[in-house]
Ligand code: SF4
């Protein structure tokens with residue numbers, strides 16, 4: 162094993178299921194520009210809570226002072242509000258591909274999480290219902306509840322490979338072995354029931370040693386379906402905090418795609434929606450400060466928000482290469498590491514009229530200079 166390259170991309174291929182995962186993520190996709198405009202978002206994130214039992218050093222949720230500085234509210238989504246969102250989803254012309262129960266916090270902290278999943282499955286609101294968790298609250302009771310509710314996929318974030326790493330990176334009283342035991346129990350129960358749940362594991366590679374990367378694969382490959390390494394990423398509002406912790410980032414968060422800093426148009430406003438715990442609606446998981454509000458599902462149907470003026474303006478600003486006008490997007494690195502199949506920079510001129518907007522007066526490339534100067538001014 163020690164003769165293997167240190168490059169984490171090289172390590173990926175050690176596990177046959179990982180290779181299948183890479184093929185799945187790179188070969189089965191259709192260029193986004195060819196399917197726009199979409200009558201239905203491809204995916205919807207819903208945040209059961211923005212509270213968390215971890216305080217990860219790279220995550221805005223782990224930084225109370227940062228959250229206070231932007232006045233981010235804190236709380237839990239009610240089951241009633243979730244049901245309203247799920248009912249709204251049925252009004253889209255097509256079925257949403259993925260409902261992801263996660264955005265800013267740890268979803269298993271919400272006492273109604275199992276009922277939420279069961280309701281979404283019973284109402285058949287999405288092709289797949291998934292959640293993201295740090296794994297620490299996967300008790301036997303929770304495992305039974307999630308499987309019985311019909312969860313389709315669970316994405317588990319392993320924060321480090323040692324107890325010391327958990328204490329330092331997640332700032333949590335949690336042992337590596339405890340997380341592994343919980344995942345192993347989930348896997349065993351899935352096997353016992355022949356349940357179709359997909360288990361997707363990732364570890365954040367902040368500072369892993371070669372032996373720790375190898376151990377991740379050896380420990381988890383037998384008890385999951387997909388596994389990968391994540392890298393740090395400059396999230397929304399990176400002017401407020403360096404979420405890369407000073408590391409030089411050269412790949413997207415999933416460590417598969419090379420980062421393209423020259424990219425201007427973010428694909429998210431064209432393909433996804435995200436509902437915060439309080440019902441305010443944004444377009445992506447990295448809008449941690451809730452600065453990109455395009456509606457409120459408590460008072461508007463999701464379909465109207467998707468077709469509404471605020472989202473239309475956000476799309477226009479991106480297509481004109483002016484995302485610097487939005488504080489959330491100006492210094493966001495996240496989308497620059499998305500798969501090139503999502504590229505919209507080279508299709509902006511064609512797309513503007515499709516959204517009822519005037520064509521560009523000059524090539525999008527001219528916007529790069531403006532974008533750069535706006536970002537410098539903001540700093
Ligand atoms: S476990 Fe997830 S949500 Fe919680 S602090 Fe860590 S990265 Fe953020």
Ligand code: SF4
Nearest residue numbers: 397427445489490493
């Ligand atoms: S640029 Fe960043 S904050 Fe803005 S929509 Fe895209 S991912 Fe979200």
